[in-house]
Amino acid sequence: MPTITLPDGKTKSFDHPVSGLEVAQSIGAGLAKAALGIKINGELKDLATTINDDCTVAIVTAPKAGQAASPDALFLMRHSAAHVMAEAIQDVLGKDILLAYGPPTDTGFFYDMFVPEGKKISTDHFDAINKRIAEIIAEDRKFCRYEQGASDGLTRLKSEGNKYKVDNAERALGLPSSVYSGQKSAFAEAPTSPLRHSATSPLSFYATGTPGQNWEDLCRGPHVPSTARIGAARVLSLASSYWHGDENSDRLTRVYGTAFPSQAELDQYLNQLEEAKKRDHRVIGKHLRLFHIDETVGQGLILWTPNGSIIRKELQTFIAAELRKQGYTEVFTPHIGSLELYKTSGHFPYYKDSQFPPIIERDSLDALATCSCADVMRRVEGVSQRLADGINARTHATTITKDRILPDDQLVQGFMLKPMNCPHHARIFASAPHSYRDMPVRLAEFGTVYRWEQSGELNGMTRVRGFTQDDAHLFCTEDQIPAEIQGCLSLVKTIFNVLGMKDYRVRVGLRDPDSNKFTGSPESWDKAEAACIQAAQSLGVSFSKEPGEAAFYGPKIDFVVKDVIGREWQLGTVQVDYQMGNRFDLSYIGPDNKPHRPVVIHRAPFGSMERFCGVLIEHFAGAFPTWLAPEQVRILPISEKTNDYAAQVEAALKAAGVRVTTNTGNDRVQGKIKEATDWKIPYLLIVGPRDAENQTVSVRARGTEKDLGAMPLAAFVNAIKSEIDSKHAELGVKP
RNA sequence: GCCACCGUAGCUCAGUGGUAGAGCACUCCCUUGGUAAGGGAGAGGUCAAGGGUUCAAGUCCCUUUGGUGGCUCCA
Numbered sequence A: 001m002p003t004i005t006l007p008d009g010k011t012k013s014f015d016h017p018v019s020g021l022e023v024a025q026s027i028g029a030g031l032a033k034a035a036l037g038i039k040i041n042g043e044l045k046d047l048a049t050t051i052n053d054d055c056t057v058a059i060v061t062a063p064k065a066g067q068a069a070s071p072d073a074l075f076l077m078r079h080s081a082a083h084v085m086a087e088a089i090q091d092v093l094g095k096d097i098l099l100a101y102g103p104p105t106d107t108g109f110f111y112d113m114f115v116p117e118g119k120k121i122s123t124d125h126f127d128a129i130n131k132r133i134a135e136i137i138a139e140d141r142k143f144c145r146y147e148q149g150a151s152d153g154l155t156r157l158k159s160e161g162n163k164y165k166v167d168n169a170e171r172a173l174g175l176p177s178s179v180y181s182g183q184k185s186a187f188a189e190a191p192t193s194p195l196r197h198s199a200t201s202p203l204s205f206y207a208t209g210t211p212g213q214n215w216e217d218l219c220r221g222p223h224v225p226s227t228a229r230i231g232a233a234r235v236l237s238l239a240s241s242y243w244h245g246d247e248n249s250d251r252l253t254r255v256y257g258t259a260f261p262s263q264a265e266l267d268q269y270l271n272q273l274e275e276a277k278k279r280d281h282r283v284i285g286k287h288l289r290l291f292h293i294d295e296t297v298g299q300g301l302i303l304w305t306p307n308g309s310i311i312r313k314e315l316q317t318f319i320a321a322e323l324r325k326q327g328y329t330e331v332f333t334p335h336i337g338s339l340e341l342y343k344t345s346g347h348f349p350y351y352k353d354s355q356f357p358p359i360i361e362r363d364s365l366d367a368l369a370t371c372s373c374a375d376v377m378r379r380v381e382g383v384s385q386r387l388a389d390g391i392n393a394r395t396h397a398t399t400i401t402k403d404r405i406l407p408d409d410q411l412v413q414g415f416m417l418k419p420m421n422c423p424h425h426a427r428i429f430a431s432a433p434h435s436y437r438d439m440p441v442r443l444a445e446f447g448t449v450y451r452w453e454q455s456g457e458l459n460g461m462t463r464v465r466g467f468t469q470d471d472a473h474l475f476c477t478e479d480q481i482p483a484e485i486q487g488c489l490s491l492v493k494t495i496f497n498v499l500g501m502k503d504y505r506v507r508v509g510l511r512d513p514d515s516n517k518f519t520g521s522p523e524s525w526d527k528a529e530a531a532c533i534q535a536a537q538s539l540g541v542s543f544s545k546e547p548g549e550a551a552f553y554g555p556k557i558d559f560v561v562k563d564v565i566g567r568e569w570q571l572g573t574v575q576v577d578y579q580m581g582n583r584f585d586l587s588y589i590g591p592d593n594k595p596h597r598p599v600v601i602h603r604a605p606f607g608s609m610e611r612f613c614g615v616l617i618e619h620f621a622g623a624f625p626t627w628l629a630p631e632q633v634r635i636l637p638i639s640e641k642t643n644d645y646a647a648q649v650e651a652a653l654k655a656a657g658v659r660v661t662t663n664t665g666n667d668r669v670q671g672k673i674k675e676a677t678d679w680k681i682p683y684l685l686i687v688g689p690r691d692a693e694n695q696t697v698s699v700r701a702r703g704t705e706k707d708l709g710a711m712p713l714a715a716f717v718n719a720i721k722s723e724i725d726s727k728h729a730e731l732g733v734k735p
Numbered sequence B: 001g002c003c004a005c006c007g008u009a010g011c012u013c014a015g016u017g018g019u020a021g022a023g024c025a026c027u028c029c030c031u032u033g034g035u036a037a038g039g040g041a042g043a044g045g046u047c048a049a050g051g052g053u054u055c056a057a058g059u060c061c062c063u064u065u066g067g068u069g070g071c072u073c074c075a
Helices: A020-027 A029-034 A071-093 A123-139 A150-160 A163-172 A263-279 A281-287 A306-325 A339-345 A362-368 A373-381 A385-395 A422-430 A478-498 A522-539 A580-584 A609-620 A640-655 A669-678 A689-694 A713-726
Strands: A003-005 A011-013 A035-040 A043-046 A055-061 A098-101 A109-114 A143-148 A203-208 A216-218 A232-242 A251-260 A291-293 A302-304 A336-338 A414-417 A441-450 A466-476 A504-510 A543-547 A556-562 A568-577 A599-604 A633-637 A660-662 A683-687 A696-701 A709-712
Touching (some): A020 A035, A020 A055, A071 A123, A071 A203, A071 A251, A123 A232, A150 A203, A163 A216, A251 A263, A281 A609, A302 A306, A306 A466, A306 A609, A336 A339, A339 A580, A422 A466, A422 A580, A422 A599, A466 A478, A466 A609, A478 A522, A478 A556, A478 A568, A522 A556, A633 A669, A640 A683, A640 A713, A669 A683, A689 A696, A696 A713
Parallel strands (some): A504 A543, A633 A660
Antiparallel strands (some): A003 A011, A035 A055, A143 A203, A203 A216, A232 A251, A291 A302, A336 A414, A441 A466, A466 A599, A504 A556, A568 A599, A683 A696, A696 A709
């Protein structure tokens, strides 16, 4: 006879087992009406779930009008909507579309399905599918859960010929998969062999309506009580996926959809998507001529056009100034380095698949002309005995294996486009002796690196093949690690604050506790990890510890920002590295007059200028604060009669270092304003005969509907100068 | 890299096998106008590239190339 504890601490006792609905009814009719599901001891369940034992219970309700739905309510609605969409798709396209996996997501849901050869789900079907979804919701059929014994359930699923559901069921039952081999295969050879298993727990199915009569799906649940409770749902887009995310397994069609409590909220969400598209850095970047990607130059290679270059340059100047305050010194290094350099650092050939292929010297190419491809690669990747001995001794391991060691005359000489700046910086550190008194040595460079990203991964400025990192390497003693990490994070905080970026989080990657695949002593790791965690905490934004996410050479801190479409982008990273000193035989002289290995901290707090600017474009929707705006002021003379005065105003602003142009065209001022508005210029100065006479400018600030009125030219120059110097994110000029 | 979709003027896009279009931008002319588009004219295209089918291809087919959405990957 259950006693139920409610969220407010009150208890209710029943003299018989009760359903979630009865509990809700016992509290109030309104609550029962709004109820979508129930949380029993924190676990989300169907409203119809029978409660036999004492427990804590919370009723999950649909949101009241005008209120946001709770995550639990959205989960129930979207999980249920996935069923409705799947039914609609099968109604429109046929039952031979096999359902695989359909979970809710942050913004909606998807359903992965196998589409048989010769059939295709296309966006042309969306109208029909959406219509059917709306019908099913309007029919208000109950979601009916029933269970079937493991044996019967599996037999039934196999007879239905859907191996994905069989696989799901076997996984749910904890059985080894009889159908998933990680191999590509046409569907339909779901085994019919007799079942041999020890599973006892039943499988649950949900009928959208009456079992045996309406549409059904193997499903763990839970669901809303009936289809009308979903509110509004629709199919959104198509994509492809692999079964279990395994590219060797079957390819499935992923159908995305979303659901909201009401049509109004769904419409609002769709509207938001449209708005987000307008903020897309690729769209704005083209419109405002910020950057260009040219297929003649190559995929994933950014051409910074004049406007974008201004933004990048301002950011770099700003970052460099902050770095100087922190005691960094700036260096420049070339875009390529010898193969041996990257064999020393370990980047080659270990990461060769994500690098551009090597640049081979002419003489070597001549010598290789008779070799087989495999032999060429063997000799390109080979390492000299001397280099191997050095690295193996210093890393206390067989880092370079015997099969990679070749006689010098067999080695191929060549270069790599640099995938990272650290090897060059390591060689700069090694180029001069260092005392512990000089440490830490902080070498900073806006260093351009090249990586071979898969073509399907390229995306505007955020995923590219050539990019410039705001890179630096801090060569320090172990004791200096905490302070140096702290310094990196305070830099990030400063710059994110100035740019008004608040939606970011921090991941701290720690070593895998169950693995000994890391270099450096456990004590060192403990200290470095503690330093990372403490530094992350001090930032005051949400952060997560992620064991197993460290690099093998040290723990790291990653900065992740959310873009306007909700995608997360990793920007910067701070990584502690115990390995590089060994690899490059780096040392400093300690107080004991003996050489010691420095620890290296790699840090690129904004990742790359390309990605960072891409995210910034979306963050500001192209309306950059004045200090970053490519064009800060545009002067709009009322007519040609005022062109002379406009030139005078332009000269005064240029003398003050302001980026200004004048529109001397013969449009009317309304037209000039409209055009300038498109360019999202912070300030428009309308000047006419009145202004010329009084030495004033009539200011119109971006985002304001009206003019701010006239102000003396000198006052405007001072105001905008101070706004630019202070890097305010908001427009600051007041008349 | 894989799957799907897409590529027409500088930009945004129409064009379902029969003479390549619109708006904006650009050039010129008229207009000299005080806060989100005054009027007119002109110029601008190997319809991504290559091949094929056809009397005829922007349109249908194949290949290549680039983009988009996902998947996989991201030291």
